[in-house]
Amino acid sequence: MPPQEESWSPVRGGRVAIAGLGTVGRAVARALDGGAIPGLSLSAVAVRDADKARAELAALAAPPEVVTAFDVLEPRADIVLECAPSQHLPAIVRPFVTAGKTAVVLSCGALLDHEDLVETARAHGGQIVVPTGALLGLDAVTAAAEGTIHTVRMITRKPVRGLVGAPYLVENGIEIAGITEPMRVFAGSPREAARGFPANLNVAVALSLAGIGPDRTELEIWADPVLDRNTHRIEVDADAARFAMTIENVPTDENPRTGRITALSVIAYLRKLAAPLRVGT
Ligand SMILES: NC(=O)C1=CN([C@@H]2O[C@H](COP(=O)(O)OP(=O)(O)OC[C@H]3O[C@@H](n4cnc5c(N)ncnc54)[C@H](O)[C@@H]3O)[C@@H](O)[C@H]2O)C=CC1
Numbered sequence: 001m002p003p004q005e006e007s008w009s010p011v012r013g014g015r016v017a018i019a020g021l022g023t024v025g026r027a028v029a030r031a032l033d034g035g036a037i038p039g040l041s042l043s044a045v046a047v048r049d050a051d052k053a054r055a056e057l058a059a060l061a062a063p064p065e066v067v068t069a070f071d072v073l074e075p076r077a078d079i080v081l082e083c084a085p086s087q088h089l090p091a092i093v094r095p096f097v098t099a100g101k102t103a104v105v106l107s108c109g110a111l112l113d114h115e116d117l118v119e120t121a122r123a124h125g126g127q128i129v130v131p132t133g134a135l136l137g138l139d140a141v142t143a144a145a146e147g148t149i150h151t152v153r154m155i156t157r158k159p160v161r162g163l164v165g166a167p168y169l170v171e172n173g174i175e176i177a178g179i180t181e182p183m184r185v186f187a188g189s190p191r192e193a194a195r196g197f198p199a200n201l202n203v204a205v206a207l208s209l210a211g212i213g214p215d216r217t218e219l220e221i222w223a224d225p226v227l228d229r230n231t232h233r234i235e236v237d238a239d240a241a242r243f244a245m246t247i248e249n250v251p252t253d254e255n256p257r258t259g260r261i262t263a264l265s266v267i268a269y270l271r272k273l274a275a276p277l278r279v280g281t
């Protein structure tokens with residue numbers, strides 16, 4: 001029998017690969033640099049333009065290897081962070097979960113069209129992690145889901161620039177560029193929203209996966225011309241508790257669809273992996 005490759009452990013240390021060096025990927029790369037997150041090192045990044053990425057990463061204390069294909073990441077890392085456009089999710093995640101490794105997934109909306117990845121992870125002892133990302137309270141939602149959740153409702157309000165160009169708006173001829181009052185542009189399920197707003201509503205899918213699923217969760221999306229933050233309100237009614245929470249995310253300068261807290265959520269997750277004290281579930 002060939003020798004089994006030893007799996008990652010916090011004591012031995014782990015190598016992290018980043019797939020997609022954009023708003024989230026760059027922030028996480030900086031946070032990992034030089035052993036700043038105990039137990040982890042940044043080993044490789046997959047990008048489109050290698051020369052541009054190398055120039056950018058030269059400022060790091062320990063620049064990672066730069067590659068231009070997703071399928072060469074797996075031998076180079078124990079954990080992959082998927083933070084690329086959603087259509088690449090299967091190519092990034094599959095090699096890692098097939099090897100029994102961990103894939104941290106930000107474009108989680110795309111998981112709904114690739115549920116086989118969860119089965120692959122189950123069969124090979126891998127794990128797909130959906131961090132709380134731009135949302136809040138998934139600890140309470142998963143706890144409530146151990147009992148019975150009756151309803152989950154989410155109302156998202158975004159500045160116009162955080163929604164403009166979404167396929168659902170284009171396909172339905174919904175014009176938001178010149179609105180002067182808040183406009184409800186969508187009411188439906190996270191499953192429908194994942195298709196219609198693939199770069200804007202991953203948070204609704206994360207909420208649905210934590211709670212009662214992408215078909216029973218109720219979602220409204222509003223475009224608001226005076227708002228400057230991506231705002232998500234969650235209302236949960238369960239047998240154990242009733243709760244409502246709101247988060248107002250500061251959009252990043254680079255990508256107005258993505259809140260600053262998204263990368264911080266990933267960094268917090270990575271820091272917990274080897275932490276001697278772990279708070280929250
Ligand atoms: N779950 C959550 O709470 C959140 C999820 N997201 C999702 O996370 C993902 C990443 O978000 P951002 O960093 O803001 O996006 P971004 O657009 O700033 O970065 C994506 C990067 O992927 C790169 N890329 C595109 N095609 C590539 C290829 N073939 N090979 C390698 N790299 C490629 C782009 O050049 C870009 O640098 C998006 O899908 C976004 O919708 C964003 C915010 C919150």
Ligand SMILES: O=C([O-])CC(=O)C(=O)O
Pocket residue numbers: 134199200201202203204230231249257258259260262
């Ligand atoms: O859901 C997303 O993908 C991003 C988002 O709403 C936010 O950053 O507030």
